Amino acid sequence: MVTKKKKWAKPLMLLGSAAVMSLMLNTGVFAKEIKTQPPSYQTVTEIEDWGAVITKVIVDLGKPVPVNSVTNETFNVHVERYDSRLANPFLQEGNRKVKNAYVSDKHGNPAKKMGKYAVLEMEISPSLSLSSAINYDWAGTGFNDWTDNKYTITQQKNIITNAGSISGLVVDTFTGGVRELVDEFTTGTATYDNVTLSYADYSPAKDNAKNPLVIWLHGAGEGGTDPTMAIAGNKAANFASEEIQAYFDGAYVLAPQTPGFWMEGFTGFGDGTSKYQKALMALIDDYVSQNKDIDPSRIYIGGDSNGGYMTMLMVRDYPEYFAAAFPTCEALKDTLITDEEIQKMKNLPIWFITAKTDMVVNPDQYTVPTYNRLIEAGAKDVHLSLFENVIDTSGLYKNSDGTPYEYNGHWSWIYVYNNEVTNTLNGKTTTLMEWLAKQSL
Missing domain, CATH: 2.60.40.2180 (Immunoglobulin-like)
Structure with a gap:
């Protein structure tokens, strides 16, 4: 028995060595090192x-x-x-x-x-x-x-x-x-009466049909001279996403950028005027005239905060130009809007979006009283989405206690970009983009 064990000992050792060698080769211990091009x-x-x-x-x-x-x-x-x-x-x-x-x-x-x-x-x-x-x-x-x-x-x-x-x-x-998405936009500049605005714009595929135009006006943090920031500082580029474009069967998106702040007025900051307003209207007019397949009866305008302020000025002063507006956490104080201006705006479809936790633009001084005055004036297609707060709705980001991550209450624009703004209209739950896409002069 001892002799038999000795007889098999060497083959077993060789077999074990072969297995180890094979394992080393497969795991790269003795594998030949190869050179690559500079990574x-x-x-x-x-x-x-x-x-x-x-x-x-x-x-x-x-x-x-x-x-x-x-x-x-x-x-x-x-x-x-x-x-x-x-x-x-x-x-x-x-x-x-x-x-x-x-x-x-x-x-x-x-x-x-x-x-x-x-x-x-x-x-x-x-x-x-x-x-x-x-x-x-x-x-x-x-x-x-x-x-x-x-x-x-x-x-x-x-x-x-x-x-x-x-x-x-x-x-x-x-x-x-x-x-991603940002690269699908082109950029440019335009100057009117010595005021230069830059812009980012998205063009849908040519389909031999008229397409609507969605105009988005950026917030205070996205001013400057690089218009990609107007769509990337927050999620405005999402207006070019397949999900949102599908509601319009393809829409142009224009995101103008001011070198400063839309709220720079002629007598003070946020005084109810803007030194960029005429240049902005000229830019929009030129853009529409240069893109012949834009449907002039379906031009929609929205913006957040500082851009919501400018949105309100535009619909106040050009209420018959736009088919609908969606001002978000808008910063035009209600006390700066006259009763005559409310009468001018009441026939324009408007959907306001804001949150109760907004500490930057208090909705009780801005959005809510303006909405109430429009309703009292007889507005038929004016809506308000007043969120309790602004939270992550993806389920991906949570606080340590497992509750959804909560954003700054001023960031109600998040709900707009994700088309999570809804209301019951004519007995049906309707999203902001569904509503917007149906509006026409």
């Missing part, structure tokens, strides 16, 4: 309810790799954020959590067998500033603007391919980025 990365920016965030990086690995060769632990992602407008441009730095990783094509689409790129999807939330693609310069310009985000993506685990292993990648060469 680089791109960013993907999406506009969330709280603004523009970088949700993904797409890493060019330099060599094709199998679909199962990249995991959440393959790379560490570090970011440094800067705002060049500031005396000290550095904002913050830190590691971002990778919540999903996969091999892809160059556009970020998951690969079927092999791919030369790796997508790293990262954690985002309203309270996670490391993910933000913009910064609000509250102490200086008072505006949001794009930040400079420098990523360093460091390989932590080998990537095993049939040709060998890829290891030690340090990726810090930025080759560009994609801004």
Whole structure:
């Protein structure tokens, strides 16, 4: 028996060695290391309810790799954020959590067998500033603007391919980025009587039919000279989304931008006038005349806060031009609206949106009394959505006690962009966009 054991001992040892060797080769311990082209990365920016965030990086690995060769632990992602407008441009730095990783094509689409790129999807939330693609310069310009985000993506685990292993990648060469929906807009400028406005605009597919025009006027934080901020500072770019466009069978979207604030009046800030109003009306007129397939009987105007103020001025002074309006947390004080102006506005379909927790523009001094006066004047198609507060409705973001994340009460525009403003009209629950799309002069 002892001799028999000795007879089998060597083969068993050899068999064990072979298994270990095979395991080492498969796990890359002894796999041949292969060289790649210099790696680089791109960013993907999406506009969330709280603004523009970088949700993904797409890493060019330099060599094709199998679909199962990249995991959440393959790379560490570090970011440094800067705002060049500031005396000290550095904002913050830190590691971002990778919540999903996969091999892809160059556009970020998951690969079927092999791919030369790796997508790293990262954690985002309203309270996670490391993910933000913009910064609000509250102490200086008072505006949001794009930040400079420098990523360093460091390989932590080998990537095993049939040709060998890829290891030690340090990726810090930025080759560009994609801004979802924002990139579907074009931009321009227009000058009228020495007042220059910039704008972002979206054009629907040509369909040999007349299309409505949705005009959105940005809030105070989105002024300046980069009109992409007028649609990316918060979720205004969503007017170009498939979901909202479907209500209109394709609509033009025009987002004018003021270099300052719509509320800059001739005698003071928010005095019931605006030094940009005539230029804005001229821009709208020109835009309509240059796009022959815009239906002039279906021009809708809305805006939030500072832009809601300008929306109110426009419907007050041009009530027969617009088919409907949707001022949101609007900042035109009710005491600045005369009874004669209420009479002029009462026949225009208007849907007001605000929240009770708005501490910036108190609805009891702005929206609510104006709405009540319009109803008392006999308005037939004027509505008010007065939300209790502004909370996350996606279910993705919660407080520590499990309740929905609560936003600043001034941010009632979130409900507008997500088309979560509803009312019972003619016995049917109707969304804001459904209502808007049916309005015509």
